[in-house]
Amino acid sequence: MKRQKRDRNERAHSQGYKAGLNGRSSEECPYQQMEAKSYWLGGWRDARDDKNAGLYK
Incomplete structure (x- = not known):
């Protein structure tokens, strides 16, 4: 049985979230396509909001 690849947009959101938690700048976005x-x-914004709300140290 073949494994299904994750959606590209879901992967982009996940990578942005990780970048936001690690304190990277929004200017470091690796994607060129607008979507x-x-x-x-x-x-990235979700992670920054969660971090500012005290969910992460």
Whole structure:
């Protein structure tokens, strides 16, 4: 049985979230396509919000 690849936008969001938790700048987004870039930035913003809310140290 073949494994299904994760959705590219889901992967971009996940990578953006990890980048936000690690304190990277939003300027370091590796995506050029607008849709993937917006998912990455969305994940980055979610992580920054979670970190500021005290969910992570």
